[in-house]
Amino acid sequence: EAQVTQNPRYLITVTGKKLTVTCSQNMNHEYMSWYRQDPGLGLRQIYYSMNVEVTDKGDVPEGYKVSRKEKRNFPLILESPSPNQTSLYFCASSTGSGYEQYFGPGTRLTVT
Amino acid sequence: AQKVTQAQTEISVVEKEDVTLDCVYETRDTTYYLFWYKQPPSGELVFLIRRNSFDEQNEISGRYSWNFQKSTSSFNFTITASQVVDSAVYFCALSERGRNQGGKLIFGQGTELSVKP
Numbered sequence: 001e002a003q004v005t006q007n008p009r010y011l012i013t014v015t016g017k018k019l020t021v022t023c024s025q026n027m028n029h030e031y032m033s034w035y036r037q038d039p040g041l042g043l044r045q046i047y048y049s050m051n052v053e054v055t056d057k058g059d060v061p062e063g064y065k066v067s068r069k070e071k072r073n074f075p076l077i078l079e080s081p082s083p084n085q086t087s088l089y090f091c092a093s094s095t096g097s098g099y100e101q102y103f104g105p106g107t108r109l110t111v112t
Numbered sequence: 113a114q115k116v117t118q119a120q121t122e123i124s125v126v127e128k129e130d131v132t133l134d135c136v137y138e139t140r141d142t143t144y145y146l147f148w149y150k151q152p153p154s155g156e157l158v159f160l161i162r163r164n165s166f167d168e169q170n171e172i173s174g175r176y177s178w179n180f181q182k183s184t185s186s187f188n189f190t191i192t193a194s195q196v197v198d199s200a201v202y203f204c205a206l207s208e209r210g211r212n213q214g215g216k217l218i219f220g221q222g223t224e225l226s227v228k229p
Contacts, residue, residue, distance in 0.1 A: 031214050031215050032214075033214055033215070033216065035217075042219050042220070042221050042222065043203070043217070043219040045213065045214075045216045045217070048213060048214030048215075048216065049214065050214050056213070056214070058213060058214075058216060059216075088155070090157060092157075092217075094215055096215065097207070097209065097212050097214070097215040098143075098144075098145040098164065098207055098209060098215060099145075099162070099215065100147060100159045100162045101159070101215065101217060102159060103149075103156065103157040103158075103159075104156075105155070105156050106155050106156060106157075108155075
């Protein structure tokens with residue numbers, strides 16, 4: 001089954017404790033992105049990748065890192081999480097620019 | 113500037129009613145793409161449709177239909193004979209060819225549709 005998977009689905013952590021949210025897709029897509037969804041602010045792009053070893057900042061990259069060492073994986077790293085990073089995070093993948101993005105199930109992160 | 117506006121924050125209908133969700137977009141690109149996504153209460157984002165700026169043909173898929181009008185910069189979504197399972201938040205989104213950003217989707221704020229039995 002074609003899908004995007006994310007882990008963990010739910011995470012409660014404390015300020016400053018490094019964490020990684022994994023994302024994997026099995027559709028051989030070149031493009032991958034991370035978005036966060038917040039009430040009143042909607043969905044915003046954090047980082048994106050257009051191929052292996054090619055990543056760039058989206059609209060709200062502060063406090064996040066990403067890597068793309070393999071085509072299928074695109075982990076999101078929070079080196080020192082803060083409460084303002086409490087959010088619902090989505091990973092997405094697509095075949096290219098202008099094509100539909102397929103989203104993972106979401107990761108609900110709470111930073112206390 | 114690029115922007116997507118979904119003026120209807122919440123809509124409530126009774127089952128079997130028809131309902132139209134409005135979407136108005138702004139872009140300076142001549143080549144762009146429009147999408148609708150559904151976010152049911154379980155939280156995932158489900159792709160519904162994609163349209164490019166050169167294809168103004170309306171589309172029908174079962175009870176769903178979409179009306180794309182470049183003249184009014186609108187891409188409206190109609191559900192015919194709504195069902196309780198249609199209850200969800202619906203997002204309209206825009207992707208511009210010029211400002212690639214990995215095919216970034218610019219989302220509207222969403223319309224929460226509640227279909228009551």
